[in-house]
Amino acid sequence: MKDRLVILGARGSVPVSGKDCCRYGGHTTCFLAELAGQPIVLDAGTGLLRLPDDILARKELPLLLTHPHTDHLLGLPMSAYLKQPDARLTVYGADRGGKGVRAQLNCLMQPPLWPVRIDGFPARVSFRRLPAEGKIGPVTVRSIEGVHPGGVSLIRLESGKKSVVVITDCTLTDAFRPRALAFAKDADLLLIDGQYSEEEWAGKTFYGHNTWNAAAEFGRDCHAKQVRIVHHDPTHTDKVLDAASASLAAVRPNCRFAREGEVIRL
Numbered sequence: 001m002k003d004r005l006v007i008l009g010a011r012g013s014v015p016v017s018g019k020d021c022c023r024y025g026g027h028t029t030c031f032l033a034e035l036a037g038q039p040i041v042l043d044a045g046t047g048l049l050r051l052p053d054d055i056l057a058r059k060e061l062p063l064l065l066t067h068p069h070t071d072h073l074l075g076l077p078m079s080a081y082l083k084q085p086d087a088r089l090t091v092y093g094a095d096r097g098g099k100g101v102r103a104q105l106n107c108l109m110q111p112p113l114w115p116v117r118i119d120g121f122p123a124r125v126s127f128r129r130l131p132a133e134g135k136i137g138p139v140t141v142r143s144i145e146g147v148h149p150g151g152v153s154l155i156r157l158e159s160g161k162k163s164v165v166v167i168t169d170c171t172l173t174d175a176f177r178p179r180a181l182a183f184a185k186d187a188d189l190l191l192i193d194g195q196y197s198e199e200e201w202a203g204k205t206f207y208g209h210n211t212w213n214a215a216a217e218f219g220r221d222c223h224a225k226q227v228r229i230v231h232h233d234p235t236h237t238d239k240v241l242d243a244a245s246a247s248l249a250a251v252r253p254n255c256r257f258a259r260e261g262e263v264i265r266l
């Protein structure tokens with residue numbers, strides 16, 4: 001099987017819908033990596049509802065969470081995978097706000113906010129702390145802590161042949177950028193948060209995101225072979241992102257705004 005990554009949701013903050021966001025999509029952050037035959041889901045935004053049938057049919061599935069902000073979890077309450085009694089989901093995430101990953105998910109998924117807890121579905125769900133370095137099947141998983149309100153994990157997956165790096169919800173501050181560059185170095189694919197335009201950036205510097213220009217420059221400087229900008233702002237229509245696409249390509253060829261449903265060969 002070819003190594004690939006599928007963009008299941010590329011929107012940030014909240015999901016959107018409508019004819020003006022069809023091309024880049026409205027579902028929030030969720031990606032499916034398949035490396036050396038091992039599927040790994042990254043984040044569980046509403047894009048999780050687009051999980052392909054062959055992945056739904058897998059008896060075991062790992063889910064890695066960058067952090068527990070709701071735009072990265074909102075697919076779980078209606079996940080078709082969790083409705084299968086013979087399925088087993090292993091959720092990896094860092095401790096956040098003094099809570100382990102199970103307790104974090106149950107902040108969102110318990111009455112009165114939601115009738116079913118994360119461990120109340122037919123599927124078996126287990127929880128692990130996201131390691132600084134570990135293995136999922138043939139894939140090496142690395143993580144470091146990023147710069148975001150409440151914290152965030154940057155994640156790197158490597159199969160020996162191919163590598164994918166996910167840097168969402170992390171501001172590339174001058175102090176942190178060198179560490180992030182080393183972490184993302186030479187990735188076959190970099191997914192990186194570029195939520196804002198330069199004009200929007202003033203006043204949003206502490207929100208924990210980046211401009212798309214800063215994200216593209218980071219992709220150039222870490223020598224990623226392919227770069228996709230993710231976590232599109234809910235107010236950014238297809239027209240806005242199309243208009244900004246040329247500026248990305250000028251910084252780094254092979255750098256584009258991620259489109260929901262896009263399958264990226266590695």
Ligand SMILES: [Zn+2]
Pocket residue numbers: 012013029069071072169231
């Ligand atoms: Zn987010």
Ligand SMILES: [Zn+2]
Pocket residue numbers: 067069148169208
């Ligand atoms: Zn966040």
